[in-house]
Amino acid sequence: MTTGRAAQIAQSITHPTEQARALTAAAKAAAALGDSDRARRLAADAEQAARSITNPNLQAQALSAVAEILDPTAACWLLGEAFAMGSWWSPLSAVARVAPEVVPARTGRIR
Numbered sequence: 001m002t003t004g005r006a007a008q009i010a011q012s013i014t015h016p017t018e019q020a021r022a023l024t025a026a027a028k029a030a031a032a033l034g035d036s037d038r039a040r041r042l043a044a045d046a047e048q049a050a051r052s053i054t055n056p057n058l059q060a061q062a063l064s065a066v067a068e069i070l071d072p073t074a075a076c077w078l079l080g081e082a083f084a085m086g087s088w089w090s091p092l093s094a095v096a097r098v099a100p101e102v103v104p105a106r107t108g109r110i111r
Contacts (some may be wrong), residue, residue, distance in 0.1 A: 003030040005066040007042055020049035027069050043069050045080070058085025064094035072098060 010022035026081055043066055050062035060082040067078040074106035075098045082091035095102060 003033060003035060003038060003042075007038070007045075011045070016049050016052040017055075017058050017062060019044050020053065021065070023049055024062070024069065027103075029068075031069055057090075058087035059089040064090040065092050067091075068097055068106065075099075101103045 006026040006029060007023070009062045010019060010026050012018040013022055023042050023046035027039045027046055028035075030042055031039035047063070050066055053059040054064055054069070063078045063082040067075040067082070070078065075094075079091045079094055082094070085097060
């Protein structure tokens with residue numbers, strides 16, 4: 001299946017959580033194949049789908065997943081929003097993948 005076909009299927013999903021998940025996966029695949037333009041468009045679509053999720057914890061999870069495929073600056077903005085709205089586990093996991101050098105420094109201060 002091509003990333004174009006995966007994107008078509010993802011766009012046809014009507015449930016926001018599942019659509020965000022599928023679009024994020026398609027964006028990751030496009031990025032892995034070196035199609036950065038398609039990856040950016042799909043990430044933007046995934047973010048839009050994530051923002052339509054009404055459950056704050058699920059929305060935080062979806063935004064955190066999208067953040068993992070963005071540039072670090074954009075990822076930080078989304079992760080900040082995710083931290084503010086839901087459980088902090090999802091965004092913290094994403095931070096560990098996006099900026100791993102930050103997590104040990106910050107968790108060490110909690111002790």
